[in-house]
Amino acid sequence: MQRYARASTKLARAAAPLVIAFLCVTLSIGGEGTRELLRYERAALADFELWRLATAHLVHLSFGHTALNVTALAIIALLLDSVLDSLDWIVAASISALAIDLGLYTLAPDVAWYVGLSGVLHGILAAGALALAAARIHLGAIILVLVVAKIAWEQWAGPLPFSELTSGGPVVTDAHLYGGVGGAIAFAALYGIRGSRGASL
Numbered sequence: 001m002q003r004y005a006r007a008s009t010k011l012a013r014a015a016a017p018l019v020i021a022f023l024c025v026t027l028s029i030g031g032e033g034t035r036e037l038l039r040y041e042r043a044a045l046a047d048f049e050l051w052r053l054a055t056a057h058l059v060h061l062s063f064g065h066t067a068l069n070v071t072a073l074a075i076i077a078l079l080l081d082s083v084l085d086s087l088d089w090i091v092a093a094s095i096s097a098l099a100i101d102l103g104l105y106t107l108a109p110d111v112a113w114y115v116g117l118s119g120v121l122h123g124i125l126a127a128g129a130l131a132l133a134a135a136r137i138h139l140g141a142i143i144l145v146l147v148v149a150k151i152a153w154e155q156w157a158g159p160l161p162f163s164e165l166t167s168g169g170p171v172v173t174d175a176h177l178y179g180g181v182g183g184a185i186a187f188a189a190l191y192g193i194r195g196s197r198g199a200s201l
Contacts, residue, residue, distance in 0.1 A: 016089035017077040021070045023058045024117060028066040035059045040104065040114040053101045057093075059115045062168040069117040076121060079143070080128035083135060089124065092186040096123025099182025100175045108174045116167070119175030122147060126183030127190070134191060151180050 027034055040056035041049070060066040084092070100119045104111050126147055132140025154160065154173035163171050 013081060013085050014077060016086040016093070017073055020058070020089075020093065020117070021073055024060065024066050024070055024073075027055075027059050028063050030059075035061075035115060040101065040111075042105065042109070042112050045105065054097065056115055057097050057100070057117050057120045060117070061115060065116060065167045065169070068166055069121065072121055073117065076125050076128065079139070080124070080131070082137075083131040084124075084128050088127070088131075088190055091190055092124045092127040092183055093120050095186040095189070096120045096127075096179045096182035099123065099185065100178045103174060103178030103181075104172070107178075108172075111172055111174065114172050114175060116172075116175070118167075119172075119179035121179070122151065122176045123179035123181075123183030123186065126180045127187040128183075130184065130187040131191070134187075147180060151177050 027038065038052060038055035038059045040052050044052060060069065097120050100114075100123075104114060125143060129140045129143035129147060133144060134140070150160070151173075154171075154176060159171040159173055
């Protein structure tokens with residue numbers, strides 16, 4: 001019975017990343033038409049095609065780009081399994097996505113369009129790293145330093161070597177920055193809520 005309960009808990013904690021992965025893979029099958037309909041597109045947002053604010057993060061440049069991000073998603077899910085449950089994932093992903101959308105629209109007017117999960121992944125990783133650090137798990141500090149260093153490098157020198165080649169197109173590094181900021185905000189919100197209830201993130 002305990003084994004069943006543990007398996008059920010594991011599955012529940014993995015539900016959100018599994019759904020995200022499923023949506024990314026499914027939408028990639030739609031090809032260019034689906035991507036153009038669902039991507040972040042500045043001109044289309046001005047015409048109130050607001051669904052793009054959510055769907056842009058689930059479509060990708062190519063199936064290779066999808067596979068890269070889904071693999072990163074799986075690794076992050078394993079790393080953060082002890083500190084993020086499905087609700088935490090939903091909150092962190094949603095706030096990170098919103099931060100990216102607002103950041104690109106208000107601070108990066110030169111970005112005409114954007115696709116991909118990587119910005120949201122930076123946010124989830126930042127939130128999880130902060131949660132690990134708050135729980136005094138040393139891995140959290142290591143992850144946080146690496147995420148901050150990567151974002152700082154991208155802001156200073158541009159995309160990491162080979163990142164554009166592996167993704168199959170241009171890398172919008174500002175999305176990683178805004179996603180990371182969104183992840184920190186998500187952690188603060190979740191930590192504040194859990195703290196007020198006497199629970200840990």
